[in-house]
Amino acid sequence: MPREGLVSRPPMRIESAAGDPSEAADVARAAAGDSSAFERLYRRHAARIHSLVRRMVEGEADANEVTQDAFVRAWERLGTFRGESSFGTWLHRLAVNVALNWRKSAARSRRRFDEEATAEDLPGRRDAGAERMDLDQAIGRLPPGARQVFVLHDVEGFRHEEIAELMGVTAGTSKAQLHRARMLLRDHLER
Amino acid sequence: MDEHLGERLSAYVDGALDGAALAAAEAHLSACAECRDAVQGLRHVVALAHALDDRPPARDLWHGIAERIGAEGGAAVVPFARRRRFAFSIPQLAAAGLALSLLSAGAAGTAVHFLTGRAAPTGTAFVPFGALPVHLTAMATPYDTAITELEEILAVRRGEFDSATVRTVEASLRVIDQAIAQARAALVRDPNNPYLNGHLRSTLDRKLDLLRRAAMLPKVS
Numbered sequence: 001m002p003r004e005g006l007v008s009r010p011p012m013r014i015e016s017a018a019g020d021p022s023e024a025a026d027v028a029r030a031a032a033g034d035s036s037a038f039e040r041l042y043r044r045h046a047a048r049i050h051s052l053v054r055r056m057v058e059g060e061a062d063a064n065e066v067t068q069d070a071f072v073r074a075w076e077r078l079g080t081f082r083g084e085s086s087f088g089t090w091l092h093r094l095a096v097n098v099a100l101n102w103r104k105s106a107a108r109s110r111r112r113f114d115e116e117a118t119a120e121d122l123p124g125r126r127d128a129g130a131e132r133m134d135l136d137q138a139i140g141r142l143p144p145g146a147r148q149v150f151v152l153h154d155v156e157g158f159r160h161e162e163i164a165e166l167m168g169v170t171a172g173t174s175k176a177q178l179h180r181a182r183m184l185l186r187d188h189l190e191r
Numbered sequence: 192m193d194e195h196l197g198e199r200l201s202a203y204v205d206g207a208l209d210g211a212a213l214a215a216a217e218a219h220l221s222a223c224a225e226c227r228d229a230v231q232g233l234r235h236v237v238a239l240a241h242a243l244d245d246r247p248p249a250r251d252l253w254h255g256i257a258e259r260i261g262a263e264g265g266a267a268v269v270p271f272a273r274r275r276r277f278a279f280s281i282p283q284l285a286a287a288g289l290a291l292s293l294l295s296a297g298a299a300g301t302a303v304h305f306l307t308g309r310a311a312p313t314g315t316a317f318v319p320f321g322a323l324p325v326h327l328t329a330m331a332t333p334y335d336t337a338i339t340e341l342e343e344i345l346a347v348r349r350g351e352f353d354s355a356t357v358r359t360v361e362a363s364l365r366v367i368d369q370a371i372a373q374a375r376a377a378l379v380r381d382p383n384n385p386y387l388n389g390h391l392r393s394t395l396d397r398k399l400d401l402l403r404r405a406a407m408l409p410k411v412s
Contacts, residue, residue: 021337024399028341028406032348035262039253047247054246064248068255075260079407083400135239154240179201186232189239 027087031078038078042071045088049095055139055151056099066102070095096152100166103144131189138188142181149174150181195219196226204233334395341402351410360405367398 023044029037049070054063074091081090139147139155148167152158153174160171160178167174196219202208203216220227349357374391381387 021334021395021399024403025337025340028344028403031407032344035257035260038260038262039257042253042256046252047245050248050252051243051245055243060249064250064252067248068252068259071252071256072259075256081407083404132239132243135236136243150240154237155243175201176198179198182201182204182233182236183229185236186229189236190232 023087027078027081030075031081035075038075041087041091045091048088049091052092052095052151052156053099055136055155056096056148057102058140058144062102066099067095069102070098073098092156096156096166100148103148135185135189138185142184146177146181146184149177150185153178154182195223196229200226200229200233204230204237334399337399338402341399341406344406345402348406348408348410352408356405356408360401363401364398367394367401370394371398 023041026037026040030041046067050063050067053066053070054060057063057066070091074094077094081087085093139150142150145167149163152163152166153160158166160174163169163174164171169177196203196216199208199212199216203213203220208216220230352360371391371394374387374394378384378387378391
């Protein structure tokens with residue numbers, strides 16, 4: 001059963017191209033400049049996008065900033081949305097790109113990311129009954145490359161080839177990072 | 192014993208190994224408790240990852256977004272003049288219309304010219320909304336609401352389109368409306384037919400999609 005205050009994530013990447021009828025109208029209105037319609041879209045997708053972003057960056061404050069960036073970018077680029085996928089899928093993809101580019105920003109060089117992090121750096125498990133919450137927190141402490149591949153592959157359902165294209169790496173690198181992340185998380189959970 | 196499987200463990204867990212690679216991995220696993228334990232642990236991690244919940248941000252982020260997009264309090268409406276350019280072309284719409292026509296080859300009837308707002312003669316028996324079975328009414332309601340909203344947008348923007356675009360959109364909509372009318376008529380006779388229900392839903396989706404695309408067309412300069 002989902003925890004209180006949480007919403008269940010829709011099945012990964014199986015939204016229909018047409019999407020929700022009322023959402024389609026809001027998308028059209030927002031594309032025409034109606035910010036109230038865009039606010040409704042934000043309300044509908046905020047949890048989904050913020051959860052994705054929070055797992056890809058580190059810390060709530062950064063996640064808030066990147067989430068806002070993603071929605072502002074979506075507003076600016078609604079004109080490029082062709083309806084070939086659902087709005088939710090399009091927005092999700094856009095947010096992935098914003099989060100990946102955010103990491104690359106020179107302004108983020110102050111980040112405490114450590115590519116040499118090991119399982120020992122991860123926080124200890126709180127209790128056996130909160131494994132999912134524990135995993136969610138542990139994901140945020142993974143080395144950034146491994147974390148992003150893990151989130152995209154195991155949480156969001158992207159294929160290695162897609163991840164490779166998004167991140168500008170090879171599929172082999174994506175596979176290696178995924179295995180690294182999984183082993184770190186497995187070691188953490190078994191501590 | 193061979194060296195441990197390493198990254199192949201994740202490939203094995205994902206079902207990405209086949210042929211000789213899979214046979215080799217299974218042979219190793221049959222003899223290596225350490226790798227078997229690792230497989231079990233990795234599967235547990237993957238299962239947990241699939242079960243993660245979404246959680247809304249701890250504070251409402253809309254205010255910051257609204258400021259950045261110039262929407263005071265999130266309620267302002269940006270004039271059409273500020274709209275961005277869209278990428279749909281008339282050939283694309285024509286292609287869509289052609290594809291849609293395959294849904295109902297030979298259809299000659301029509302329901303409504305929404306862009307002009309005038310009713311058109313129909314070649315198929317029109318089914319009043321109230322005549323539909325209850326479950327179909329429930330299905331149609333959100334579609335009708337969205338379709339009405341989009342038609343209002345298009346009515347406002349009609350003067351921004353060239354005549355060729357209007358003709359193309361209307362031709363496509365005639366075909367879709369014909370298919371919707373046929374599906375509804377058939378469902379009155381056989382309301383629980385799963386194919387007909389699915390066909391109606393997909394056809395409504397197509398109409399909605401076409402309307403949405405049309406509503407997002409760029410203004411002709």
